[in-house]
Amino acid sequence: MKKGYKVTDVKRIKKIGVAAENLEELIEKSCKKLGFNVSCAECRLYVAEDGTHVDDDDYLKTLPPQTLFILLQEKEKMVTDFDYYYNLIRSCKKDYIDTGLAAKDFLSTNFKEKFQVFQKYIAAANDAKTMLSERTQDPAWFEGLEPSEKTKEQSMSKRVKERMRGYFYKTKSALQSSELYIHSRNGRGKKLIDQFLLDLRKLLESNKYNEGYFNRHDNITRMCNENGLFECGGLWNNQRCTYDGEHVINPYRTREERIIFQTWNLDHKIELSRSVVPMILKAIERLGQATVQCTSCKKIAGESYIEADRYYLQIFTRENLKLVHIVCHYKGKHDIQSDVYTLCKKCLVSQMIQS
Structure with a gap:
């Protein structure tokens, strides 16, 4: 069944509508309508809002109609x-930017005290709308969002799910482009990786993509307080943010704060690309060996299975994710590692019963 989408190019001058059933058809039609004089194989498709690369039909199917x-x-x-x-505003509104720079100079001394005073005024001016939830109550907040998003909580839950899908497809892409997947003997590595990805996706779906993390009405899993205020967790190896009282945001308050919140990161303390994915590949490699030590009972087993639950916790949950302001998102190597997690048949069955 075909769905309608919106597509534009990097300059965003021309926006087109395309009805497509799969990714290949979407790219092919978009190339023609946008007048690209290149092969479709040379083109890549991204979600405009957050920059997620759309590289297969499975991910495309999860996105709603009219996605840009x-x-x-x-x-x-x-x-x-x-x-x-942001760049457009900078180029078109130079006078405003110059004013902003002057304000920055003003705040360069006694910044903390001035910031706290301004923050009180800003909060007082906008808090009247913060607790409103419905689109009809605060339409300005929903500007630019899909019509299907009726409440602020629903919209913020959707933002979490998009990030979780991004982590899944980043993991999937890394595993399926590995030597183990492409060149494994008798296709065993490919089968094991595909099964692992299937297990991982089932776990993600059963937990509803952890949609409660940004939902202020979810009293169990939310990362914010009941009003929707989020605080930075600080650098990956710190217990708290060192910018005391400065790295806070309430995306439920205004549209502007909702947009800025997109720059906040869910930082993997154990890094996904540098550590988690390589350990997944190593665990799958070990399954092909005659004997493997079980992570749970420490016994050597002839028949072993990868412990998908453990990797799920490291990729998608607060056990390994920390919400941080962009300033506190350290992109260098983290000195903490994942590990090889495999289970014997007995421990796997016991884990499934407990679940």
């Missing part, structure tokens, strides 16, 4: 909606 995509040619770089409009 950016179609890039081979050497073009992805620019998210936030960065694009």
